Structure formats: structure tokens, C-alpha cells
Amino acid sequence: MLAQAGFVDVEVGSPVDTFGGASGEAKARLFEVFGYPFLARKPA
Amino acid sequence: MSVDSQADVAVDACQLREEVKSKYREVALDPHGKHHFHTGRYLAKRLGYDDGFVGSLPDAAVESFAGVASPFALRPLARGERVVDVGSGAGFDSFVAGHQVGPSGRVIGIDMTEEMLAKSRASAATLGLTHVEFRDGLAEELPIEDGWADVVISNGVINLCPDKPAVLSEIRRVLRPGGRLQFADIANGKPVPESALRNIDLWTA
Numbered sequence: 071m072l073a074q075a076g077f078v079d080v081e082v083g084s085p086v087d088t089f090g091g092a093s094g095e096a097k098a099r100l101f102e103v104f105g106y107p108f109l110a111r112k113p114a
Numbered sequence: 115m116s117v118d119s120q121a122d123v124a125v126d127a128c129q130l131r132e133e134v135k136s137k138y139r140e141v142a143l144d145p146h147g148k149h150h151f152h153t154g155r156y157l158a159k160r161l162g163y164d165d166g167f168v169g170s171l172p173d174a175a176v177e178s179f180a181g182v183a184s185p186f187a188l189r190p191l192a193r194g195e196r197v198v199d200v201g202s203g204a205g206f207d208s209f210v211a212g213h214q215v216g217p218s219g220r221v222i223g224i225d226m227t228e229e230m231l232a233k234s235r236a237s238a239a240t241l242g243l244t245h246v247e248f249r250d251g252l253a254e255e256l257p258i259e260d261g262w263a264d265v266v267i268s269n270g271v272i273n274l275c276p277d278k279p280a281v282l283s284e285i286r287r288v289l290r291p292g293g294r295l296q297f298a299d300i301a302n303g304k305p306v307p308e309s310a311l312r313n314i315d316l317w318t319a
Contacts, residue, residue, distance in 0.1 A: 075282035077295060086161055086183045094150030102303030105183035114292035
């Protein structure tokens with residue numbers, strides 16, 4: 071999706087268990103939902 | 115891992131926007147209330163933000179934070195950079211950005227929820243941050259001139275936008291050539307059934 075939008079040098083960081091211990095944890099576990107940091111660059 | 119499985123799903127964009135506004139109005143006014151996600155200082159610690167800096171912020175600047183990871187995890191911002199925070203909420207990530215870029219930089223937070231904007235502006239005034247400001251606007255129509263930003267940050271916002279290509283195109287418009295997009299968002303390892311994607315209540319639940 072980022073590449074399609076014209077971004078380059080896309081990096082994805084390590085997953086974070088965003089919802090662990092929260093009331094939304096069960097739904098998050100069902101679909102293996104985690105938080106991620108992303109980095110991308112607009113071409114010069 | 116999928117971050118774009120919702121991109122082509124036909125949900126009512128206006129209805130979704132109102133649902134999101136309603137949810138985050140609750141987070142602004144009642145940050146310690148019953149939400150399906152963590153908030154505030156506990157969440158900031160869980161996501162790896164700097165304890166020392168977070169500890170220096172007043173409660174109002176942190177308590178409504180509802181991000182999903184850290185947009186600064188892969189690369190910190192540099193002194194003097196110009197930053198746009200898409201969906202700035204009560205301003206927490208904008209204040210982190212303001213700290214990293216320093217007074218020679220500039221941060222503009224954009225949010226569509228009046229209660230969040232009021233809270234972020236009040237915190238910026240309390241902190242005396244003249245290089246951090248907040249504007250009313252949508253992710254799909256950022257009130258920023260072309261090529262203004264060195265960096266665009268966002269946290270847990272793009273997944274709530276039904277037209278992700280439009281949001282990314284708008285982010286690309288406000289970035290200068292060579293500028294960076296640093297954002298945090300959720301992604302699912304297992305596919306979400308289309309019936310669930312069409313259920314607008316589940317987008318914010």
C-alpha cells in the first residue's frame with residue numbers, strides 16, 4: 071500500500087502487543103492484531 | 115500481516131467518521147473510562163516511550179493518549195525539522211515531536227475532534243510550547259501547504275480511515291521531496307472476514 075502510494079525505502083519495526091491486558095485483547099488475539107512502527111520516504 | 119485489507123471495503127465514510135469522533139470524544143473527556151484499549155501513562159510505558167520525558171508532562175497532555183506503537187521507534191526526529199501529526203488527538207505525540215525537534219523546529223497537529231483539539235491546545239499553552247500548534251482538519255484534507263513537512267507522523271489513525279490511498283496521497287502531498295512518513299498502526303496476521311469489515315461498529319470497538 072505504501073509503495074502503491076509512491077513511498078520508497080519502507081521499513082516495518084517489531085510488533086508491539088498493544089492490546090494485551092485491555093478489554094479488546096480477545097478480539098486482537100483472534101485476528102493476531104499487533105501494533106507496528108512504519109517508516110517510509112517520499113522520493114527526492 | 116495485512117494493513118490494507120480494509121481499503122476496498124464499502125463502509126459509509128461519513129458514518130465511520132462520526133463513530134470515530136464519538137469514540138475519541140469519550141477518550142478526551144473520560145480518559146480513564148471503559149475503553150477497549152489502554153490509555154495514558156500506562157500505555158506510553160507499554161509502547162516504549164521515554165519515561166523521563168513522559169514523566170515531565172502534565173496529566174492532561176498524556177491521559178488521553180491512545181496510540182498503538184511509537185512513530186519514533188525506527189528513527190527519532192532531528193532538531194529543526196518541520197512535522198505534521200495526522201490525528202494528533204490530545205497532543206501527546208506532538209509534544210514528543212516538539213521535544214525532539216526543539217524550538218527551531220515546528221510541529222502542527224491535525225485532528226477532527228473538537229474536544230481533543232481543546233485539550234491539546236490547552237496543554238501546549240500550559241507547557242509554553244510556541245512551536246507546537248493544533249489545527250482542525252481531516253486526514254484526507256490536511257490544512258497544510260504542499261511540500262511543507264520534513265516528516266509526517268501518525269499513530270493508530272490510518273487504520274480508522276476507510277480510504278487509505280487518499281490519506282497516503284495527502285500525506286505525500288504535504289511532505290517535501292525526500293521527506294519521511296513515520297507512523298504507527300495496527301496490522302492483523304489473520305484475515306478479518308468481510309462481514310466483520312462491513313460492520314462499522316467493529317471499526318472502533
